[in-house]
Amino acid sequence: MDGMQLGMIGLGRMGANIVRRVVGDGHTAVGFERRSEPLEELSRELGERFHPTTELADFVAALQTPRVVWVMIPAGATGTAIDEVAELLEPGDIIIDGGNSRYHEDIKRAEQLRPKGIHYLDIGTSGGVFGLARGFCLMIGGEAEQVAHLDPLLKSIAPGVEAAERTPGRTGEPSASEQGYLHCGPAGAGHFVKMVHNGIEYGAMAAYAEGLNILHKANLGSTHAGEFSAEETPLEHPEYYRYDIDIPEVTEVWRRGSVVASWLLDLTARELHADPNLDSFSGRVSDSGEGRWTIDAAIDTGVPAPVLSAALFARFSSRGEAEYSDKALSAMRKAFGGHNELSGG
Amino acid sequence: MDGMQLGMIGLGRMGANIVRRVVGDGHTAVGFERRSEPLEELSRELGERFHPTTELADFVAALQTPRVVWVMIPAGATGTAIDEVAELLEPGDIIIDGGNSRYHEDIKRAEQLRPKGIHYLDIGTSGGVFGLARGFCLMIGGEAEQVAHLDPLLKSIAPGVEAAERTPGRTGEPSASEQGYLHCGPAGAGHFVKMVHNGIEYGAMAAYAEGLNILHKANLGSTHAGEFSAEETPLEHPEYYRYDIDIPEVTEVWRRGSVVASWLLDLTARELHADPNLDSFSGRVSDSGEGRWTIDAAIDTGVPAPVLSAALFARFSSRGEAEYSDKALSAMRKAFGGHNELSGG
């Protein structure tokens, strides 16, 4: 095989690393980006196998038909970028949204592009800053024919079967899913699966975070004995909470042989090794949409999601969004019990 | 009947108001308290039907046998007080713990007092600062014979059947439960039922508080349109959140005819009328034990309590107790996504 050609709109960290994996695996790439630094950096690194462009017309002109146009820019700007490039494409060309769009958008875009003969794929892309080395996990929505056509590129971007031990019972030629990419269904299916992936991510992250917080408080019987105010519940058994746990070491030991070993734990151990008390963080935790949409989907379809929603709401609370609720609770407590609030901390 | 006599140890707000209701209903009372003001105040108010004492021996001496000794002091001091007075009592006397002890204690105390022939009742007492006017709801644990003996006193303390419309189907002589007091079972049963009452209270309070917070944010489409940072999820439909809701008025309107009408709502409306933006509260919400013990009981007995536990944990979070969890989440997000935290607020 002589290699395929990938067109990439947006050479931020994700876009650039996808280009690097593709070119590094024998394909060529055309990149479009308004900022010159990423273009220059990739040109230096990849040489003539990478073609930089700063005008969309040049980008489109440099692509062989059927063109493969991967859009990898922030969700807010994706719609406009797709509209602009679609104006310049021809029937048979393929547009890929590799960003974090809501899958509702994919359904609309695929329908809008269909009359023009332009194919549309949504590819939920997981891997973050580690994707270059680790490969990207690709969850793909769209028509099967286009997915098949892109197979060589997808294989180069994905981690490959050797990235994990094979699942017992899976033998012979590894499936695409074992390589790390999967055609999940028609338009939107890729971002739908990626959305649920992120919903799970929120839940799993919160599970670790809550557990570590319990370890963090495991010495309360030593540190707070006898200091409870009238509005606090004293420890009934301070003798049960006299452990000064080394949390970075605990996350490290769990990485090998335990049931909770995971990539998230690897990262947690890494951060805790570098910053054992997490002093560099304030604890205001953002959310980027997918966690919310996952709960919306759970509600629409009647699926109980108490864990995933609790994880989302804990993020909201971390940003002070429970303040009005909390004041209302204090108001009620004052009203029926004459309780005064604890003074602030 | 000529009226009974109640001995009360502890003349704080709750104890004093129980004495007032009892004396006001034709009984007499002996009070023990180390501070002189409450004794003087009650003496002025109640005249010779109230006997103040400042020494435990005098208190016990002033009581007719079988003595009725109601202990109404903070949970932390109750055990010692009961031990001290029990030394001075005789077989057949009755000790009542009307405070917020954990019901485990009641089981122990009843056993310890049994060999001495002293009867022990635990009476979970609800009503707070409104109990004088409204009557106290009494949840009673202990032996049936003593509960029957105390019936005239309990009836005076409880609200009485006229405090609410009778439940359809309940006719004839009102039951004790309809008067507002109930023998729930053997030792500990009163505080057990009171504990669950408070667990429910936490959940119901949180339901109102969360709902009001949604009303509080109902204008987000007007106030925050276009101001979302890269780390925030923008409103997909700002046009759906352009309501400037008058929350004090909403709580008022719900008081009549709605499904969520309740005493907690009455109190909420009252506080919001006095302080429409809840500016006098900081939002650090205490918890006093019962909410925690309710979840412990749910876990012991395998009862799903997602709502009651979420309410309890929201209180913990209001006091900053999620901080370490939140920092751990931020650390993970930084590690896999290179996300920076939102700057603090």
Added chain:
Amino acid sequence: MDGMQLGMIGLGRMGANIVRRVVGDGHTAVGFERRSEPLEELSRELGERFHPTTELADFVAALQTPRVVWVMIPAGATGTAIDEVAELLEPGDIIIDGGNSRYHEDIKRAEQLRPKGIHYLDIGTSGGVFGLARGFCLMIGGEAEQVAHLDPLLKSIAPGVEAAERTPGRTGEPSASEQGYLHCGPAGAGHFVKMVHNGIEYGAMAAYAEGLNILHKANLGSTHAGEFSAEETPLEHPEYYRYDIDIPEVTEVWRRGSVVASWLLDLTARELHADPNLDSFSGRVSDSGEGRWTIDAAIDTGVPAPVLSAALFARFSSRGEAEYSDKALSAMRKAFGGHNELSGG
């Protein structure tokens, strides 16, 4: 006052009872309904002050201008009914949606009717089967001028100030909110506030239900001692769970003087008095939209709603919707621990 005239489309329980309250308070009403029984029943009851119609044209013709058309039919049919009647109305007429529409619809409908000069109000109506006697709590969205015009009708439908003690600090002429109706804001605001009302209702209901379940299991130490299988966690302290609680009696006693006294509790006590073991219920709990939409709104606006969402998800679970999740958990437990599932039932 000579009274106003109300047109009612839909004479089911809610519509008919609103008509009854209005006519009973000195107004007149025109009713439209395809089924003849409700029309005949109301005519018998209300005499000439009620004008029954079975054709929409007759209904419209019988109304004085500006016409007041209250639509009180199932949410699914409301849109069509409004479209049909709007065709027959004139500028200045008023359409009211008193059902359980999502407030998004109200915003759209108000805009669609505006060019025709037809005014639109959304009135969230709480009160259920008790509304006739108790009055209906009305949460109103739309233009202030129309709400003012309808004031006499709204006052007749609402419970009136005497339905609850006045909130301390509220004196003088009772406000509309104290009468039980409130203009909450522009189009949609009424259904928005009603939606949040129902969200709170779900949470408060779940708080009671979970608490009662703990009482229900309070005898586990007697009933299950020693019968735990290898896959169950035995009770560490069976002696703490030896209470045979009379739950109907507990709900009755809480009705007077307790912090959790509420109308929902009144109803619970009533049902438990009639069916002490709840044998007539299967426990499959429906949800009708508002609870879901409340969580959607919480997520959109970034409000933590762990209690309200847990209540919603518990309903989903009650209908078996967690089955696939649960099987996945069992599969994982088998995989890492060799655990076999408990056998059913």
Added chain:
Amino acid sequence: MDGMQLGMIGLGRMGANIVRRVVGDGHTAVGFERRSEPLEELSRELGERFHPTTELADFVAALQTPRVVWVMIPAGATGTAIDEVAELLEPGDIIIDGGNSRYHEDIKRAEQLRPKGIHYLDIGTSGGVFGLARGFCLMIGGEAEQVAHLDPLLKSIAPGVEAAERTPGRTGEPSASEQGYLHCGPAGAGHFVKMVHNGIEYGAMAAYAEGLNILHKANLGSTHAGEFSAEETPLEHPEYYRYDIDIPEVTEVWRRGSVVASWLLDLTARELHADPNLDSFSGRVSDSGEGRWTIDAAIDTGVPAPVLSAALFARFSSRGEAEYSDKALSAMRKAFGGHNELSGG
């Protein structure tokens, strides 16, 4: 090094596999077990490096001093076994509880054994049925001196540093934590950390399970369109739920390169490959204590644990424990709204 000697009480799967790892790494072992098969099997496999015994006195006599006695039997029987063997031991000997005892017990046992000069270690042991191949993750509580003495054995049981890539920043001689074992603190600390490990495990499992359930329902718009009863909320946008997701393939693709890659996911993919619809499971999910105790610890120390508790309660619900709550909800809905329950499914 000549190797150490391990005494093992209990040769079930866990105990036998620990013996295999120890003997396989150059140590010797003495085993005590009442059933003859495991003894014979291990003798066949391990030859003279394994000494089988069926009498406790023989077991103790076969051990060199200071004896190392690892007790690996069900939690319920551990206390008695330790008492029995402790009678036969001498000062300086070491007892290890490698099972799933609650850490409260460890604190008591260490104190009981101290006057006899017997050392006590609690070792939370994770690894399940895969421990033989994968190594066991060991979380250790007790005195530092004994942990140091046992280092060669612990190293043989643990997975070893090569089981995962080293955490960036960790260089030089791998720490014990990097080998997969960790001295967490004094008596109980090992089981405390193991308890929190299992609490996290419950939360992470639930995150996957809920996410997979959403995928499972992603085709609701196709399968249920138009079939909603009056008591169901119809899908507002059926077009958003028309995905027939291959869940086994999704779990496989997430194993490589995604953020949610983990050992639990590996196992889930394995089970789903073998049983794609999870037909062999009923969905009644047990819990074995640690998850409950984790929430108890969170409550005692004031740590918000909404995710871990929701995971625990979902297991309770899976076993039908919400039934009474659900009936109570149905009763309330009937009471205020006249709603009938959905008929069973």
